[in-house]
Amino acid sequence: xxxxxxxxxxxxxxxxxxxxxxxxxxxxxxxxxxxxxxxxxxxxxxxxxxxxxxxxxxxxxxxxxxxxxxxxxxxxxxxxxxxxxxxxxxxxxxxxxxxxxxxxxxxxxxxxxxxxxxxxxxxxxxxxxxxxxxxxxxxxxxxxxxxxxxxxxxxxxxxxxxxxxxxxxxxxxxxxxxxxxxxxxxxxxxxxxxxxxxxxxxxxxxxxxxxxxxxxxxxxxxxxxxxxxxxxxxxxxxxxxxxxxxxxxxxxxxxxxxxxxxxxx
Numbered sequence: 001x002x003x004x005x006x007x008x009x010x011x012x013x014x015x016x017x018x019x020x021x022x023x024x025x026x027x028x029x030x031x032x033x034x035x036x037x038x039x040x041x042x043x044x045x046x047x048x049x050x051x052x053x054x055x056x057x058x059x060x061x062x063x064x065x066x067x068x069x070x071x072x073x074x075x076x077x078x079x080x081x082x083x084x085x086x087x088x089x090x091x092x093x094x095x096x097x098x099x100x101x102x103x104x105x106x107x108x109x110x111x112x113x114x115x116x117x118x119x120x121x122x123x124x125x126x127x128x129x130x131x132x133x134x135x136x137x138x139x140x141x142x143x144x145x146x147x148x149x150x151x152x153x154x155x156x157x158x159x160x161x162x163x164x165x166x167x168x169x170x171x172x173x174x175x176x177x178x179x180x181x182x183x184x185x186x187x188x189x190x191x192x193x194x195x196x197x198x199x200x201x202x203x204x205x206x207x208x209x210x211x212x213x214x215x216x217x218x219x220x221x222x223x224x225x226x227x228x229x230x231x232x233x234x235x236x237x238x239x240x241x242x243x244x245x246x247x248x249x250x251x252x253x254x255x256x257x258x259x260x261x262x263x264x265x
Contacts, residue, residue, distance in 0.1 A: 005049050005068040010037030012044030016258055018080040019071055019106075020047045021087035021094060023200045025193055027131060031246035033082065039251035043258070046072050048087070050196050058159070059199050061206040064090065065097065080107040080258060084245065086120070088113035088227065089204045092212035108216040109257055111244055113227035115208045116201040118161060122151055124201075125165050128194055134176035143172050158205050162198050169194055217257055219250055 006019070020033040024047065037045045051059060051067035071078065071094075078098050083091030088110040099105035114120060129135070129143050146168045154161035170191050177187035211230050218228035223241030228234040239247045 005051065005070060006046045006072055007049050008044070008072070009034045009047045010040060010043055010045030012040075013042050014044055014076050016042060016079050017044045017072065017076050018046070018082060018258075019078055019094065019098075020045060020082040020084070021090045022047060022082075022084040023050060023087065023197055025197065029127075030084075030242045031244065033084065033245060035246035036082075036251060036254070039246070039248060040254060044072075044076070048090075050200055053192070053196060053199060058163075059203055061090070061093075061203045064200075064203050065093065068094065069097070071098065077102045077104065078106045080109060082109050082111065083113065084111045085114045086116045086201055086204045088213070088216075089115060089207040089211065092216065093207065096212075105215075107257060108213075109254060110213065110216050110218045110227070110231060111250075112220055112224045112241055113213060113216075113218055113231065114225055115211065115227060116158075116204040117208070118151065118155060118158060121158070121162060121165065121198070121201055122147060124197070125169070128169065132173065132176065134180050134182075135172060139172055139176065143168060159202055162202050166195050166198050219244070219253060 009020075022033055024032045024034070033045060033047050037043070048068055051063055053059065081091045081095040081098070083089070091108050091110060095106045095108050125147050126144065129140050132140070135143070147165060150161050150164045150168070154164060173191050174187070177190070213227075213230040214232060216231045218231035218234045220228050220234055220236045221239050221241040221244040224236070235253050237244070237247060237249050237253075239249070244250060
């Protein structure tokens, strides 16, 4: 039986069980592991769910691993661990912890692996501002200007920069939601989603000083950054980043990786 840290998104046959680390949210442009699960009907696939926030305390990487510690256990061992973008920094440590319990290490497959850092934090902040349709053009411009100030003043402190960007976003969002008459509970959920995502990046940032991707396979798109160079090998596909997890060729490559893993055992 799984705990609250996992969501089953692919039923599979029970012969191959895989865990996927990602932060999925409604409205995001990228395909998610749910899309990949549809292309891998034989794989029983479970997706991470983020832990609830704790007022007054930032969540650490260990908080995430503790929340995910009750991974799905059944007759079949965990055969593979997937990571998408920033989720790739969590995947190797999760695989190592599983190995200590079940006696053998799952295969680690990373999709467009990326280290959390200020460049992608600001990229995602800009994307969140663009999707915030309730903001006026002036409010959106003011938010971007504030983010630029944070970038210049906190360029060497990822955690502090993250906290300031969350505060900026929540101030602007609260104003916009109040003006539009959106229910407070719904407004809180929407703002909490961004706060939770930034918490996920900050926790992942703790793990970037010692990237453990040397035994992983990187599956990359045309929009991939430099993370794949740390992996044991890279499989590249002529598809945009947003479509990587829904591309049939990627699903075929994953089947080959998982099949080779079964043969090696």
